[in-house]
Amino acid sequence: MHLVLRVLCFSLLIPGCLSSTGEIAIGCAQWRTSAGSPDICCESCHPGNRLVTPCGPDPKKLCVPCRNETYTTDTTSFSCRRCTQCVGGALTLKKACTRSKDTECDCKAGLRCGDGHCSFCVQECGKGQEPLPTARSCRNCPVGTFSDQIHEKCKPWRTSCPHPHEHIVALGDAVSDSKCRITNNSIPQVITLPTKRGSEDEPRSLIEVSFHHPQQEQGSSSETLHSQDSETKLLPV
Structure with a gap:
């Protein structure tokens, strides 16, 4: 009964049982109990924590945060890894290392990362x-x-x-x-208007042209002939 009450206390008061270092909570995040044992066994540490011992009475002491300049992404690992250093003339720091994530590097202008971890830089190729x-x-x-x-x-x-x-x-x-x-694949046709008047029964050109003459007073026969000559010069058919 005492074991059940203690586990219930840990479940309800877990935010109060855990302290924090910056944004990293300390201790075990998920654990299990065993029948007949007063200890609990950690299944997953809080992010940025490494496992110290698998089982024990206090979940806060089963995991501890990684030290400065180290990190872990495995919540069941017993060790932390050293943070990557963005060294060299081409690499620059993009995001600093945290206890739960490695450093992110970038490359200077005109260069780009040569692999997924940006461990080296290559020349950036332009268009063409x-x-x-x-x-x-x-x-x-x-x-x-x-x-x-x-x-x-x-x-x-x-x-x-x-x-x-x-x-x-x-x-x-x-x-x-x-x-x-x-594009239009049809062969263009050149249409040439005839230069001499033909018979009225001959077929006309495919180009249709229309004129509208303004009404005027009836003139002499010479004026009428002059008008017909002008029409002939404007539109030979």
Whole structure:
């Protein structure tokens, strides 16, 4: 009965039973009991704590925080790891180490992390370039390829267009793909108007032209002929 009451006390008063160092709570976070034993056994320490002993009467003493400049991400580990140091002329500090998380490093401008942990830096390739697979530098995209993103592998120019009515109208360059555009495949027809008046029964040209003459007073026969001659000069049919 005494054991049950003590476990109940730990469960209800766990925030009061645990102190904190900064944002790190001290001690065991989850534990289990064994029938017939006064001790409890820790299953998981608080983040940033390492395990001291698996079982004991006090959950606060089963785990202790990592020391300065050390950390752990494993809540069941018996040891802490030393924090990474961002050393060298290319690396810079992004986020300082905490007891539950390692240091985050970054690279200076013009460089980028060479791996997921940013343990080294490589040259950042611009558009029209690609990173060399076996080196930490860049090369220009070979002819027939392009790169329109920062630090990406060059891709070959397209050889066909995505839509059936499009055609390649311009080849690409180092930073852009070949360009497609909808074009008219029909052969343009040249229409020439005849220079002599033909019969009224002959078919007219496909180009339709209309004129509107303003009304005027009836003139002499010579004025009428002059008007007809002007019409003939304007529109030979």
